[in-house]
Amino acid sequence: MAGTPVAATPLEGWLRERIAREGPLSFRDVMHAALYHPRFGYYTNLRGFGASGDFITSPERHPAFGWLLGRQALDVWEALERPRPFKILELGAGSGALAEPLMLFLRDEVPDTVYTLDEVSPSLRSVQQERLRGPEFRWQGVDEPAHFIVANEVADALPVHRVVVRSRRFSELHVGLDEHERLSWVETDAARPEVEAYFEALHYKPPEGQVVDVCLELGEWVKNLSRRLEARGVALVIDYTASPPRDSLLTYYRHTLGSDPLVRLGQQDISAHVDLRTLVRVAIAEKLQPGATAQRGLLFNLGFAQVQARLKGPTDRQALARLVDPDGPGGQIAAVFLLRGLPGYRPAGAVGRDWPEPARLPSLPPDQDEADFLSQWREAFTASEENC
Numbered sequence: 343m344a345g346t347p348v349a350a351t352p353l354e355g356w357l358r359e360r361i362a363r364e365g366p367l368s369f370r371d372v373m374h375a376a377l378y379h380p381r382f383g384y385y386t387n388l389r390g391f392g393a394s395g396d397f398i399t400s401p402e403r404h405p406a407f408g409w410l411l412g413r414q415a416l417d418v419w420e421a422l423e424r425p426r427p428f429k430i431l432e433l434g435a436g437s438g439a440l441a442e443p444l445m446l447f448l449r450d451e452v453p454d455t456v457y458t459l460d461e462v463s464p465s466l467r468s469v470q471q472e473r474l475r476g477p478e479f480r481w482q483g484v485d486e487p488a489h490f491i492v493a494n495e496v497a498d499a500l501p502v503h504r505v506v507v508r509s510r511r512f513s514e515l516h517v518g519l520d521e522h523e524r525l526s527w528v529e530t531d532a533a534r535p536e537v538e539a540y541f542e543a544l545h546y547k548p549p550e551g552q553v554v555d556v557c558l559e560l561g562e563w564v565k566n567l568s569r570r571l572e573a574r575g576v577a578l579v580i581d582y583t584a585s586p587p588r589d590s591l592l593t594y595y596r597h598t599l600g601s602d603p604l605v606r607l608g609q610q611d612i613s614a615h616v617d618l619r620t621l622v623r624v625a626i627a628e629k630l631q632p633g634a635t636a637q638r639g640l641l642f643n644l645g646f647a648q649v650q651a652r653l654k655g656p657t658d659r660q661a662l663a664r665l666v667d668p669d670g671p672g673g674q675i676a677a678v679f680l681l682r683g684l685p686g687y688r689p690a691g692a693v694g695r696d697w698p699e700p701a702r703l704p705s706l707p708p709d710q711d712e713a714d715f716l717s718q719w720r721e722a723f724t725a726s727e728e729n730c
């Protein structure tokens with residue numbers, strides 16, 4: 343076709359062909375394809391996070407995060423009167439950066455632990471399998487009920503619809519093609535009925551003209567999590583939240599934050615904050631008892647100060663400070679506990695507990711540049727001492 347712009351990524355080409363055939367797509371379908379398309383999706387091909395990737399999550403920032411969640415797991419195990427085996431399920435386990443230090447802590451405390459990882463991305467599953475070699479790790483049986491379920495930054499990777507209120511009615515932002523066959527936003531006359539129902543259940547209507555990212559799959563995700571929790575058990579959902587939902591879509595590409603999800607399709611991360619009110623409402627309907635704290639509170643209750651006092655290297659200190667930064671992940675991420683069959687139990691991560699001094703802690707390798715700098719500095723210092 344003369345004048346048709348070249349697709350910037352294979353996924354963009356695939357989407358343009360699909361839209362040319364079927365007409366504009368809901369943003370939910372575009373985001374789903376961008377993240378999970380079986381060939382071109384971002385997560386389908388992802389091999390890791392952290393410095394060499396596009397964004398960094400708390401477990402990637404410092405292994406103390408997973409180690410401290412190991413203490414939370416121990417607390418759950420004790421509250422359940424030490425079941426054997428103790429079954430942990432991690433949803434969306436990324437590179438295994440949470441599982442590894444969590445089990446480093448728990449292995450000595452709870453020898454009979456089965457740790458199952460539910461991972462949608464084939465490439466990340468193989469990264470996990472290379473990294474997590476212990477016999478306790480499993481990738482089968484993800485539907486078996488677990489005593490402790492953990493999901494860190496997974497619900498914010500669920501695809502969302504983009505909606506907007508016009509003349510008191512909802513419409514949707516779909517993705518179509520403009521006259522040059524480039525991807526562009528198209529506003530529909532009316533939104534699907536599920537959007538109206540979602541906001542009715544919330545007792546909330548967004549202001550006129552405000553774009554809102556709404557995850558119609560969140561309720562089903564919570565129900566699914568509830569089905570996978572034992573008759574007595576605890577789920578811990580840790581994520582960025584927006585309550586009520588708003589325009590919260592973010593993109594990450596090589597550590598650069600953006601907000602245009604229609605560029606670098608399949609090559610950048612896209613996420614939207616989780617609607618805490620809906621999460622809690624559905625959890626209560628599922629007979630789960632909810633409670634929430636900020637990530638910062640969670641980590642301090644699990645003994646963060648002890649870790650901080652013991653790991654004094656500059657690389658460790660910097661990464662640890664970020665985990666509890668009130669203006670960053672420490673304050674912006676919520677930790678939501680969902681309890682079942684444990685009346686009276688107050689999770690250590692929510693209320694604190696006296697922890698024994700840790701025997702061993704995971705730390706980061708010192709930054710190479712910093713180690714070089716320090717050794718040069720030491721040499722210079724020794725030389726000047728000798729000269730005195």
Ligand SMILES: C[S@@+](CC[C@H](N)C(=O)[O-])C[C@H]1O[C@@H](n2cnc3c(N)ncnc32)[C@H](O)[C@@H]1O
Pocket residue numbers: 385391399400401402433434435436437439440460461462463466493494495496499500
């Ligand atoms: C933002 S990453 C977080 C990874 C990891 N939890 C961490 O904190 O480093 C989201 C993860 O959830 C996975 N994921 C997304 N949707 C999923 C689903 N429906 N089932 C299982 N895993 C899913 C992705 O492949 C990815 O591993």
